[in-house]
Amino acid sequence: MEDKTLFKLHYSAEVQNAIENNLPIVALESTIITHGMKYPVNYETAKAVEDVIRKEGAVPATIAIIDGKVHVGLSEEQIHSVSKADNFKKCTTRDIPYVVMKKMNGSLTVAATMHIAKMANIKVFVTGGIGGVHKGVSESWDISADLLELSRTNVSVVCAGIKSILDIPKTLEYLETSSVPVIGLKTSKFPEFFFSEGDCDVPMRLESEEECANFIYHNNDIFNMKSGILFAVSVPKEAQADKTLVTNSINNALKKAQANNIKGQDVTPFLLKEVNEISGGESCRSNVALIKNNALVGARICVAYNNLQKKRK
Numbered sequence: 001m002e003d004k005t006l007f008k009l010h011y012s013a014e015v016q017n018a019i020e021n022n023l024p025i026v027a028l029e030s031t032i033i034t035h036g037m038k039y040p041v042n043y044e045t046a047k048a049v050e051d052v053i054r055k056e057g058a059v060p061a062t063i064a065i066i067d068g069k070v071h072v073g074l075s076e077e078q079i080h081s082v083s084k085a086d087n088f089k090k091c092t093t094r095d096i097p098y099v100v101m102k103k104m105n106g107s108l109t110v111a112a113t114m115h116i117a118k119m120a121n122i123k124v125f126v127t128g129g130i131g132g133v134h135k136g137v138s139e140s141w142d143i144s145a146d147l148l149e150l151s152r153t154n155v156s157v158v159c160a161g162i163k164s165i166l167d168i169p170k171t172l173e174y175l176e177t178s179s180v181p182v183i184g185l186k187t188s189k190f191p192e193f194f195f196s197e198g199d200c201d202v203p204m205r206l207e208s209e210e211e212c213a214n215f216i217y218h219n220n221d222i223f224n225m226k227s228g229i230l231f232a233v234s235v236p237k238e239a240q241a242d243k244t245l246v247t248n249s250i251n252n253a254l255k256k257a258q259a260n261n262i263k264g265q266d267v268t269p270f271l272l273k274e275v276n277e278i279s280g281g282e283s284c285r286s287n288v289a290l291i292k293n294n295a296l297v298g299a300r301i302c303v304a305y306n307n308l309q310k311k312r313k
Helices: 013-020 031-036 041-055 076-084 093-101 110-119 145-152 168-177 209-222 243-259 264-278 282-312
Strands: 009-011 025-028 059-066 069-072 088-091 105-108 124-126 156-159 182-185 204-206 229-232
Touching: 009 013, 013 025, 013 059, 025 041, 025 110, 025 282, 031 041, 031 076, 031 088, 031 105, 031 264, 041 059, 041 076, 041 282, 059 076, 059 093, 059 110, 069 093, 088 093, 093 105, 093 110, 093 145, 105 110, 110 124, 110 145, 124 282, 145 168, 156 282, 168 182, 182 209, 204 209, 209 229, 209 282, 229 282, 243 264, 243 282
Parallel strands: 009 069, 025 059, 025 124, 088 105, 124 156, 156 229, 182 204, 182 229
Antiparallel strands: 059 069, 059 105
């Protein structure tokens, strides 16, 4: 279905029904499908994540651009098609107008998904890990647009922290400068994507999904803050990757990327692919587990926030 008031966003029937009945909706990115994992793992993971969200009482809305149309919510057939396709451009926020104008296919990063979620009035977004400040930034100035979008777009992002291939301390400093709340759920140490605990402290800690929902309410509805919120959720300990193995894999992958002059938007998918191959698939297994866990937590936060809003009205 098409909503003419929101720049022709195309809602799936499931999402349209959720909007009309004020049901909790959780946004999901599509780059993890097209650039994060190989088929059929990407398809199976995307479907499993949506099922986790439905079981918790929320509605999943995977966001992608297909033939120039921005889709908020995909059918199972569309997810399968996207999973097998090789013609999807990786889109950050700046790329959306171009891909729509050219009637291309585009998979959305964290930044782009946040932007469309805001347009669709979706408050909670679940992803694996966000982008950030790349290692060697003093030479490359490579900083993900995810951080800029978090500073200006009021959508709550549930993730397993910052991707382990990045400079996590510098990324956290950037977020602090941008006044983005960074919250550890049941942890005082900032999760490092593949690893349940890192070396950096979290500025704030909350103990439950209900507390997270209450924080969103205070941030959004009471104080009308303009930035997003980052909820960091530790990957389950039984699913975390071997830190030494993956760290060594990351260092080797970084050297290979530099030797092959890989830059810009190509860096992250290249590094993730290399790390998975070098680690014998261990990083991918951890990635699948953490995105499912994030979906569980994100759906619970979304449902709690939806219930809180209903009570306040």
